[in-house]
Amino acid sequence: MRLNPLTAKKLRRFRSIRRGYFSFLLLCGLSLISLLGELLVNSRAIVVRYEGKWYFPTYGDIIPGTTFGFDYSYETNYRDLRDRFRQEGGDNWLLMPPIAFNPYENTPYEGVFKPAPPSWLGGPAGHLLGTDTTGRDIFARLFYGFRVAIFFALAFTVLTYLVGITIGCLMGFFGGKVDLFGQRLIEIWSNIPFLYTVIIIFSVIPATFTVPVRIFILLVILVLFSWTGMTYYMRTATYREKARDYTAAAIVLGAGTGRIIFNHILPNTISTIVTFIPFTVAAAITSITALDFLGFGLPPPTPSLGELLKQGTQTLTTAPWIVSSAFAALVFILTLVTFVGEAVREAFDPKKFTTYE
Amino acid sequence: MIASPNGSSPTARSSASASTPSTVDAPLLEIRGLKVHFPVKGGIFLRAKASCRAVDGIDLTIHPGETLGLVGESGCGKSTTGKAIVRLVEPTDGEILFQGRNLAEIPRRQLKPVRREIQMIFQDPAESLNSRHTVANILEEPFIIHGIGDAEFRRKKALELLERVGLTAAAADRFPFEFSGGQRQRIGIARAIALEPRLIICDEPVSALDVSIQSQVLNLLLDLQREMGLSYLFIAHDLAVVKHISDRVAVMYLGNIVEIAGADEIYRDPRHPYTRALLSAIPEPDPRRKRKRIVLSGDVPSPINPPPGCPFHTRCPHVQEQCRIQKPALRTTTEGHEVACHFDL
Ligand SMILES: Nc1ncnc2c1ncn2[C@@H]1O[C@H](COP(=O)(O)OP(=O)(O)OP(=O)(O)O)[C@@H](O)[C@H]1O
Ligand SMILES: [Mg+2]
Numbered sequence: 001m002r003l004n005p006l007t008a009k010k011l012r013r014f015r016s017i018r019r020g021y022f023s024f025l026l027l028c029g030l031s032l033i034s035l036l037g038e039l040l041v042n043s044r045a046i047v048v049r050y051e052g053k054w055y056f057p058t059y060g061d062i063i064p065g066t067t068f069g070f071d072y073s074y075e076t077n078y079r080d081l082r083d084r085f086r087q088e089g090g091d092n093w094l095l096m097p098p099i100a101f102n103p104y105e106n107t108p109y110e111g112v113f114k115p116a117p118p119s120w121l122g123g124p125a126g127h128l129l130g131t132d133t134t135g136r137d138i139f140a141r142l143f144y145g146f147r148v149a150i151f152f153a154l155a156f157t158v159l160t161y162l163v164g165i166t167i168g169c170l171m172g173f174f175g176g177k178v179d180l181f182g183q184r185l186i187e188i189w190s191n192i193p194f195l196y197t198v199i200i201i202f203s204v205i206p207a208t209f210t211v212p213v214r215i216f217i218l219l220v221i222l223v224l225f226s227w228t229g230m231t232y233y234m235r236t237a238t239y240r241e242k243a244r245d246y247t248a249a250a251i252v253l254g255a256g257t258g259r260i261i262f263n264h265i266l267p268n269t270i271s272t273i274v275t276f277i278p279f280t281v282a283a284a285i286t287s288i289t290a291l292d293f294l295g296f297g298l299p300p301p302t303p304s305l306g307e308l309l310k311q312g313t314q315t316l317t318t319a320p321w322i323v324s325s326a327f328a329a330l331v332f333i334l335t336l337v338t339f340v341g342e343a344v345r346e347a348f349d350p351k352k353f354t355t356y357e
Numbered sequence: 358m359i360a361s362p363n364g365s366s367p368t369a370r371s372s373a374s375a376s377t378p379s380t381v382d383a384p385l386l387e388i389r390g391l392k393v394h395f396p397v398k399g400g401i402f403l404r405a406k407a408s409c410r411a412v413d414g415i416d417l418t419i420h421p422g423e424t425l426g427l428v429g430e431s432g433c434g435k436s437t438t439g440k441a442i443v444r445l446v447e448p449t450d451g452e453i454l455f456q457g458r459n460l461a462e463i464p465r466r467q468l469k470p471v472r473r474e475i476q477m478i479f480q481d482p483a484e485s486l487n488s489r490h491t492v493a494n495i496l497e498e499p500f501i502i503h504g505i506g507d508a509e510f511r512r513k514k515a516l517e518l519l520e521r522v523g524l525t526a527a528a529a530d531r532f533p534f535e536f537s538g539g540q541r542q543r544i545g546i547a548r549a550i551a552l553e554p555r556l557i558i559c560d561e562p563v564s565a566l567d568v569s570i571q572s573q574v575l576n577l578l579l580d581l582q583r584e585m586g587l588s589y590l591f592i593a594h595d596l597a598v599v600k601h602i603s604d605r606v607a608v609m610y611l612g613n614i615v616e617i618a619g620a621d622e623i624y625r626d627p628r629h630p631y632t633r634a635l636l637s638a639i640p641e642p643d644p645r646r647k648r649k650r651i652v653l654s655g656d657v658p659s660p661i662n663p664p665p666g667c668p669f670h671t672r673c674p675h676v677q678e679q680c681r682i683q684k685p686a687l688r689t690t691t692e693g694h695e696v697a698c699h700f701d702l
Contacts, residue, residue: 004489004532076479245485252443253470254502263498267489 013347019168020343023336027150030034031139041143045078048094058227069095088136096124099137099298100126102304103144106135115319130321138322142329144303152219157277159223164230165266171231172238172260179235186228194225198296215297220289226294233276237269274350278341282334289330305330384443384454385588386556391415391451391461393437395631397661409661412450413612416589416687417501419556424582424589426603426620428596428635430657434612435592439558442590443477444468455556475502480561482541486533487624492544492659493518493529499551518547522577539570542575550581556588565599575602597639600624605693608632611668612660612685618694629694631669667699675702 015021038058048055050068057063062075070076079100085092101107109116109124118130129138171182198221205217213265222279241247242265250260292306300307307325312323393412419425427435428645440446442453444460453460456567460471479485487497496515499508506514516526522543533541542562549557559578563571579602581587593599599606601621608631616629624687627633653672658664664671670680679699687695 005535006488007533099572197602244482244486245479248440249477249479249545250487250498251445252472252475253499253548253552254469255498256502259502263490264487268487311544 010348012319014343017343017346020339020346023339024343027333028335029341030146031150034143034150035100037143037147038097040097040101041101041140042097043078043100045081045094045096045103048078048081048092050092050094051208052091064230068299072162077296099128099139099143099279101137103136103140105137106300107131107137108135115315115322118321122319129325130319132308132322133315133319138308141303142305142306143327145308146329146333147306148215148298148302149285149288149305150281155219155279156226156284156288157280159219160226160280161230161273161277163223163227165234165270167227168234169261169265169269173242173257173265175239180328182231182235182325182334186231191226192225195296197221197225202296211302212213218288218291218298222284224263230273230276233273234269237266237272239267242270271348275341275345278337278344282337282341285330285333285337302352361589385421385423385456386417386590387440387452387454388415388417388421388438391438391441391453391456392449393421393441393446395436396519403559405657407661410612410663411660412644413660413663414507415609415612415614417607417614417617419588419590421588422553422582422586423605424603426596426599426606427590427592427609428606429609430592431594432657432660433609435594435609436560438609439477439560439592441591442474442558444612459478460512466601469503471691474554475556475558476552477558477560478519478542478545478549478562481565482538483534483565484547485545486548487540488532488534489533491530495533496529496547496551497527499548503552509681514551518551519544521550521581522547537570539574542566542574542576542698546555546574546577547582550585550587553585554587559589559591561592561594571598572601578602588655596624596635608635611657612614613668613697615669616695617687622694626695628690628702629669629698630673630675630702667697675700 014024033040037235038044042058046056046058046059048068055063055067057076057078065072065074065076068081070081078094078096082094082096085094106114107124113219114131114135115133116124116127116135119125119127121130127137127139129142132138132141135176167182169286198218201217201221205214209217241342242260247260247264252263255263288297289304289309291305292304293310295310297306298304308322308326309330312319312326315322383491387568391412392410392414394408395405397409414437417425417427417438417623427438428631437446441448442460442663444457444465448461451461455471455475458471460468463471479624480673489497493512493515495540496518497511500511500514505511512529515529519526524540524543524547526538528540528544533544536544544578546562562578563574566574575598578589582589590600590601591602596606603620605617606623607614608623608629609615610631616623616627616632618628622637623632627636630651636649636651637649651674655672658668658671664681667673667676667680667681667685670676673680677699683699685697685699687697688699689695
């Protein structure tokens with residue numbers, strides 16, 4: 001099997017657009033790093049060497065303080081443990097992640113009011129970007145907030161496209177009544193006001209639902225209100241491809257509906273869809289941030305950029321580091337995604353590379 | 358890349374009278390009163406407002422091993438006729454008898470076995486080959502669809518087919534757009550013969566090609582016909598191309614057949630005024646035999662609102678009162694020559 005030379009050409013072109021390509025690599029790198037986030041930004045040590053035994057607390061159950069000779073049986077505070085080992089000066093040692101805080105803990109400091117300023121502005125040691133109003137490390141919040149946002153946006157994109165492509169393709173392929181009713185239903189559906197629906201649904205979800213379940217419900221609601229856009233494109237694209245002679249040739253050979261859709265029509269329509277993906281991802285990040293900002297997004301205490309922005313606007317004068325770091329992070333991510341989107345569009349633009357000369 | 362399977366000049370088919378099949382054979386395909394009307398839709402509920410009579414009651418027969426040429430101006434319903442035979446469009450009325458079975462009535466799902474017997478070659482090979490598939494994929498697809506052989510067998514078949522249409526095995530892993538127009542059409546032909554059909558609908562298979570390679574492709578079609586005993590319905594919009602390849606020629610005008618005769622005969626002795634006009638438009642290389650150019654007045658009427666009576670009466674130089682009222686049926690004038698005209702002109 002050989003890569004379709006047209007695809008290869010597009011990929012070469014994409015790589016040659018430096019800004020977009022590097023943004024793409026950076027985004028992929030950041031996403032991969034964020035998957036290993038527990039090793040980089042965490043309150044648990046990566047390894048502990050204690051009394052001749054090895055411990056790897058990062059993943060798995062909590063290790064009670066008593067294991068390491070503390071007098072409490074809740075989770076060990078590894079930062080305290082590190083300080084103790086240093087004082088003792090024995091063979092025991094541990095390795096903390098570069099940022100030694102998790103996004104949920106609120107660390108109290110004597111004589112420092114929350115929110116604490118960044119360490120280089122006279123705040124407590126270790127908090128690179130300071131803490132938020134409840135004393136949680138902002139870097140950790142941003143880091144995990146990025147992870148949640150990017151993977152939420154990717155899941156959103158996949159689901160939206162799956163639904164939109166399927167329904168649009170069926171409408172275009174079967175045409176006639178299917179298409180007619182589909183279109184009318186979509187018109188009605190897309191007139192339901194999204195924000196009110198979200199508010200209503202969120203007010204009736206019982207608080208007993210766990211955070212992942214609530215995130216999933218939010219995802220489903222967002223997808224339900226977003227798939228219609230893709231059907232417009234898919235419907236016309238399917239109509240167009242279905243009327244072309246290669247589809248006719250497949251029918252004359254005896255190909256069934258499934259083969260025609262999956263082997264012929266979809267491969268010819270999806271190449272354009274690639275160019276929409278970055279913009280959908282950007283839109284998803286924007287809308288999840290906006291929802292969080294309004295308080296109808298990811299359930300607390302999920303780390304989120306929108307939630308930090310909200311805090312930041314309330315403490316604009318007293319703690320400017322909150323809003324500035326959250327804002328900078330959001331702009332940074334959206335800029336990267338947009339650069340990728342521009343490059344993809346330029347490289348894959350079907351007007352530039354027609355399949356048939 | 359192209360190894361021309363034959364000499365450069367196309368074999369003049371019509372001179373090989375020995376190959377003209379005897380009419381004693383049972384016809385391979387017999388079309389009776391075929392009509393294809395497309396609904397013309399309008400309004401928000403897309404209700405049919407009128408109908409476009411693309412094919413308006415035609416009779417045709419094709420015998421085994423025979424080539425029937427079908428000619429006519431753009432929009433007269435040639436492609437629609439071809440598409441109706443392979444059920445790319447649904448016939449509105451009439452019978453399409455293939456080896457005794459009426460294809461017009463078989464439910465779509467049960468057509469699959471018949472698909473092996475009737476194939477189609479399209480006008481523009483750039484459109485009829487999926488640009489996402491390699492040539493090998495394209496040629497293996499017929500076997501996959503009909504569940505023939507394993508991957509190894511299909512690959513072998515694909516390479517054989519390529520060789521058969523004059524391409525090298527190196528073509529297999531390339532994509533259609535990496536070939537020239539003539540080579541692409543060879544790939545289209547290879548796909549059409551993959552399942553060893555009996556009948557191939559050739560819808561203007563050379564009109565998208567350079568004149569210089571048209572004859573090579575026509576020769577390939579003739580060679581394949583001889584080797585495989587194929588029958589062709591050869592659609593073209595001018596009589597010049599059809600002359601070389603056809604045994605018989607049918608002339609179509611506005612959804613109707615106006616004249617059918619042997620390829621030689623129709624050139625020598627055209628009887629329908631429309632056929633005469635078409636023939637007079639062919640450039641004649643021999644100046645002494647120059648025909649008088651007949652220029653038709655007016656435009657082809659719309660198939661949505663065809664004229665009553667003879668479909669050609671609005672443009673016919675010999676139009677009479679009867680022509681405006683009564684539609685002439687095809688009638689036999691001499692053996693094997695049928696004309697749809699009220700008069701012996
Ligand atoms: N799917 C369709 N829906 C509606 N009308 C159609 C459809 N296909 C063809 N027609 C109409 O039927 C008539 C005959 O079309 P057809 O394609 O058979 O002509 P043709 O003889 O093949 O012409 P050409 O030489 O241009 O290929 C035309 O008027 C065309 O507009
Ligand atoms: Mg046509």
